[in-house]
Amino acid sequence: MPGATLSRVGKSFGAAVLFDGLDLSVGDGEFVVLVGPSGCGKSTLLRLIAGLERPDSGEICIGGRRVDQLPPGERSVAMVFQSYALYPQMTVAQNIAFPLRMAGRPRPQLDESVTRTCELLGLAELMNRRPAELSGGQRQRVAIGRAIVREPDLFLFDEPLSNLDAGLRAQMRREFAELHARLGTSTIYVTHDQAEAMALADRIVLMRDGRIEQEGAPEDLYCRPATLFAAEFFGQPPINRLPGRILRVSGSETEIAVGDCERIVLGALGTPLAAGSEVTVAIRPEALTVVPEGHMIALAPRRVGFVEWFGGERHARLGTGDAALVWRTAGDRAIKTGESIPLHVAPERLHLFDRDGKAIPCTPLPNL
Numbered sequence: 247m248p249g250a251t252l253s254r255v256g257k258s259f260g261a262a263v264l265f266d267g268l269d270l271s272v273g274d275g276e277f278v279v280l281v282g283p284s285g286c287g288k289s290t291l292l293r294l295i296a297g298l299e300r301p302d303s304g305e306i307c308i309g310g311r312r313v314d315q316l317p318p319g320e321r322s323v324a325m326v327f328q329s330y331a332l333y334p335q336m337t338v339a340q341n342i343a344f345p346l347r348m349a350g351r352p353r354p355q356l357d358e359s360v361t362r363t364c365e366l367l368g369l370a371e372l373m374n375r376r377p378a379e380l381s382g383g384q385r386q387r388v389a390i391g392r393a394i395v396r397e398p399d400l401f402l403f404d405e406p407l408s409n410l411d412a413g414l415r416a417q418m419r420r421e422f423a424e425l426h427a428r429l430g431t432s433t434i435y436v437t438h439d440q441a442e443a444m445a446l447a448d449r450i451v452l453m454r455d456g457r458i459e460q461e462g463a464p465e466d467l468y469c470r471p472a473t474l475f476a477a478e479f480f481g482q483p484p485i486n487r488l489p490g491r492i493l494r495v496s497g498s499e500t501e502i503a504v505g506d507c508e509r510i511v512l513g514a515l516g517t518p519l520a521a522g523s524e525v526t527v528a529i530r531p532e533a534l535t536v537v538p539e540g541h542m543i544a545l546a547p548r549r550v551g552f553v554e555w556f557g558g559e560r561h562a563r564l565g566t567g568d569a570a571l572v573w574r575t576a577g578d579r580a581i582k583t584g585e586s587i588p589l590h591v592a593p594e595r596l597h598l599f600d601r602d603g604k605a606i607p608c609t610p611l612p613n614l
């Protein structure tokens with residue numbers, strides 16, 4: 247039985263259409279992360295599922311049951327907000343017990359569920375404290391506790407870690423992953439942090455302007471972006487993009503001029519493009535290498551502009567203007583500002599996009 251399905255959901259605010267027939271499904275036990283730029287509709291989608299907004303059209307099912315006409319309390323969903331929304335006058339135990347009290351659970355069963363939840367989240371020692379006496383991470387755990395104690399069919403998390411500092415975020419991210427592995431509850435998790443999305447998701451749904459731009463396993467979106475938007479959304483430092491123009495298409499060979507610097511030859515393109523067509527050539531910073539292994543495309547040497555060192559890795563910016571590239575390499579590799587470096591890229595790690603930003607499948611040359 248699927249965790250949740252949205253079918254042809256429509257939602258407008260006044261004259262502004264946000265969703266126009268949106269489809270989304272979450273498998274049983276699946277951890278789906280919704281990502282996308284500010285304003286693309288992530289929070290509204292969660293609010294529609296939770297019942298805090300009504301769709302104009304379409305159907306929403308949770309655990310196989312149609313819920314879009316039901317009030318929030320009857321949907322078997324639990325939502326955790328960025329702001330935690332804890333009751334300041336209540337203790338940790340009372341905050342976590344609150345949804346069960348509202349549901350009229352008998353006292354012994356309620357106490358047992360609260361104790362079990364506090365133990366699961368490492369809150370057993372803090373059960374009698376009030377929110378003001380807790381750290382940010384502990385408060386977040388109480389908010390999560392209040393969601394899981396209800397044993398819902400679906401968890402909805404709206405940027406739950408964005409109020410935490412970087413170290414705590416990383417720790418809570420691991421806790422989320424462990425909790426999901428233990429509970430196995432279907433989850434939709436909203437974030438605008440691409441690294442958080444890639445670390446947590448079984449499946450990422452990348453949204454743009456109320457539509458799904460691309461969805462799939464994190465590796466699919468990172469390694470096989472369907473659009474330039476998806477390619478640029480994931481990865482830090484971001485993917486390099488260079489302006490290209492198709493020079494020649496003959497049989498199984500395609501020659502492309504990249505900026506003013508280089509000409510590269512690839513195999514046949516999956517989408518036919520005429521000579522003269524403009525394309526974008528995109529290369530992840532870690533796909534660049536100095537030493538060619540096997541058959542690689544050689545790029546024109548570029549001078550190193552500046553170098554940043556992060557301990558385990560080094561990021562160097564080479565070349566200027568349209569030809570600039572960021573190269574991500576090992577932290578122990580010495581790179582001098584001003585030196586000229588010839589870089590290479592494997593043809594299968596080079597991405598091509600047409601003028602509309604749609605990926606153009608391309609094959610390496612047949613003789614490589």
Ligand SMILES: Nc1ncnc2c1ncn2[C@@H]1O[C@H](COP(=O)(O)OP(=O)(O)OP(=O)(O)O)[C@@H](O)[C@H]1O
Pocket residue numbers: 259264282283284285286287288289290291438
């Ligand atoms: N109650 C409302 N009335 C009018 N417009 C709204 C309302 N709620 C959301 N919107 C609009 O719908 C669009 C999507 O908003 P939403 O909050 O879902 O985006 P988001 O992707 O969650 O953004 P963020 O990452 O900034 O939280 C925005 O243009 C927003 O202004």
